[in-house]
Amino acid sequence: MTRALNFNAGPAALPEEVLLQAQKQLLNFNDTGMSVMELSHRSKDYEEVHNGAQAQLRNLLQISNEYEILFIQGGASLQFSMVPMNLLTEGKVGSYVLTGSWSEKALKEAKKVGATSILASTKEENYKSIPQLNLDNLEANAAYLHVTSNNTIYGTQWQSYPDVSVPLIADMSSDILSKSLNINQFGLIYAGAQKNLGPSGVTVVIVKKDLLHTTVDHLPTMLNYQTYSQNNSLYNTPPTFAIYLLKLTLDWVESQGGISAIEQKNNEKAKILYGVIDESNGFYSGHANQNSRSNMNVTFTLPNEESTKEFLTLAKENGFVGLNGHRSVGGCRASIYNAVPVEHVIQLAEFMKKYRQKG
Structure with missing residues (x-):
């Protein structure tokens, strides 16, 4: 069969080696006589996949133990809400840089939670560039600064990131794992998997442990980052097959x-x-x-x-x-x-x- 010349924006091309490996193991993973999709998420066989994906991501991106790696459903779009719900506490302001449609949507959701501001925007020029930041304009009571690292619609990308005194939050859905990254610059990174990490269905959140202490108890259980942190993202049934393919994709990156x-x-x-x-x-x-x-x-x-x-x-x-x-x-x-x-x-x-x- 001839493979398509796939330039889709997402869900996007997966490595052929990954698909072949998944095909090979589809009916019988690890001699269990079952597909990964059929395994209990509490089983040892699945646990090895789950923890292995976390460990491989930590290895590839050199993520220190100061950070948690969480697997969440709902895509980056849910993170537009979860970030402010967990981090935008009373008396604080969520600061946003607008570089395209996705950052606009992130701001829209944050406005439903609390006070927000726009530090910079290139909307007037139809988002042809990443704006220059004047960090002197960042509010003294900013809870965080949110950026969208790569803009799939307009084709722009941050070449470097600002050094700020507040947590830097980044939606990296479309360029995570594509280039070297200093994780320590960020308070929290989130990324839907369907561009570089694997298939749709799982979202990776890399969050500094210090920020987890600010989460609020009145949040619904599944919207609280602490739920995922305290239960190794296994409070409920995770998207097991998506995480399995994530693990295979991370192994492929290492092999490259x-x-x-x-x-x-x-x-x-x-x-x-x-x-x-x-x-x-x-x-x-x-x-x-x-x-x-x-x-x-x-x-x-x-x-x-x-x-x-x-x-x-x-x-x-x-x-x-x-x-x-x-x-x-x-x-x-x-x-x-x-x-x-x-x-x-x-x-x-x-x-x-x-x-x-x-x-």
Whole structure:
């Protein structure tokens, strides 16, 4: 069977090796005579998967014991609410940097919980860049500063993170595990798995233990981070198959040479596509400013709507999947997450060059 040239924004491409391993073990995991999906989440066999995923993530991202690793359901969208519910205490302000639709949604949910403010925004320029921050404007009573590390819709990405005196909270759903990271800069990181970590269904939360002491007892049990921390994310039945695939994906990252090797490949893939855009004499126009370009989501437009439609139609006929831009901005988008092979990116670059020559 021929695999699709998958450039979907999420759920996104998974490593073929991971899928083959899951296929091999689907009916009989670890000689249990059962699928992972059939195991009790209290069993020793599943416990090894669960704890192994945590340990592998801790190893790859060099996460110290000052941090807890939690597995939660509900996607990053639930974290838009859980972060302020747990950390935005009375008399404090949740500070947000707006860089796209997802940060807007995070702010919207926080407003339902408590006081909020916007430290910086590039909305007026249609989110073409990551804003410059004036940290002198950060409120003295800020509970935290929230950023969205990579913006799938607009194709922008933080190149470095601010050093702030309050906990830095980051939604890293679309670029976690794609590049080196200093975890110690952050109070809390959350990421839906369906871009670089595995399939949809599980959200990883990396939270500094000190912050768990601020959580409030009146919260519903399943919305309190302490519930997950105190029960190793096993208070209720977790998404066991998603966590299993997360573990296999993390093992795959290690087999590729770890984060540094993955980052090098991601830089290579991005350079190939942005090179085609920059050398097209304006035929392809990137949405993001060059100093804010994302290595995960390459967004671009063609000269007109007619060209865009034809480009996408021909791309589909040639086996490329998921190149439509987000419905809110249009154009095209190539999502080149960790599992997208360099060879697929080269094929897309050649297709883009041929289409331009045709035009």
